[in-house]
Amino acid sequence: MTELRFRALQRALIERGIAARHARRAAFELQAHFEQLRAERLERGAAPGEAERDAHEALGGDRMLVERYAGRDELKSWLCRWPLLCVFGPLVSFTAASISLMALLVVTLDAIHLTGHHMRVPVLAAAAVNSAVQVGMLWVLPVIVAALFGVRACGRPIPVGGLIGGALLACFAARLMNVGLMLPVAGHRGSASMGFRIASSALAGELTPALIATAVALVPYFLLRHRPHPVPSPDG
């Protein structure tokens, strides 16, 4: 019963927006404190049931404990402190990750060229690599980024609308992007390119694939949002 109380307390703290590490530690320390209060009362000669009841009372009600934590902004998770991160975070993270990956590809191609290694890549293989880069950066990457934000938001007081909007923004931005990787073949030095194209005629057509990608990205969120969080025992 005691462990159930602290497990429920940890969950309640997370549901009120407290960062998981603070919620875990709060449950751990309060449980350890409770054990000491109970031991103190047992030493004074109280019956086990009475000692446990007194220790629970001395610790205070769960609602009060949760309210005290919820009043501390510095203990809240960053998504709860800055809810707009849910909306713009996936887009910014996706853009930053795309630029970093593209920079890495450019540097790698330059390094290959400078070291004088002449790769002999068959044309078909080069086309396959180009397709893989396009799928990875324009489909997999935005879905992974949006899914990570969704997983971080699990069980927290974050509006689902904000999460869906954020995931859609990232996935839609990916639909407007184009990337290309030409490996050094047949004497060609090789190149990597990335750009945005915004054509009013294509916007509506890109919305459906963006919505599909958004739905896929949010699957982990909808699967995990009610997952219970384990509480470590005070004995470690």
Next chain:
Amino acid sequence: MPERDPTLMSGVPELVLLRLLAQREMYGYDIARALKLLSHETLSLGEGVLYPALHALEARGLLRSRSRQVDGRTRIYYQATPKGCRRLERLTANWRRMSEGVERILGAHHD
């Protein structure tokens, strides 16, 4: 036990916790007991105040914590950081100035 007025307690948990933890590292239960003992039971931070305050002070870099095994149990010990000690000096000076002012007002005779 004397009556406690929450409006008078604003800022007190931070001051007393930093004071205790600037002297030596302590864990939650130890801190709660020391506060009761040192203040002759006039000051007692409930666990609902104590732990959120400790965690918030740590999040602000005023305390650091480490876990230690004592008698087969894991305990989380807290200690004031140098930043926490500087904050304590400022808070103590402010507190003394304020309490002197309040004392003067309470001791003043009005015609």
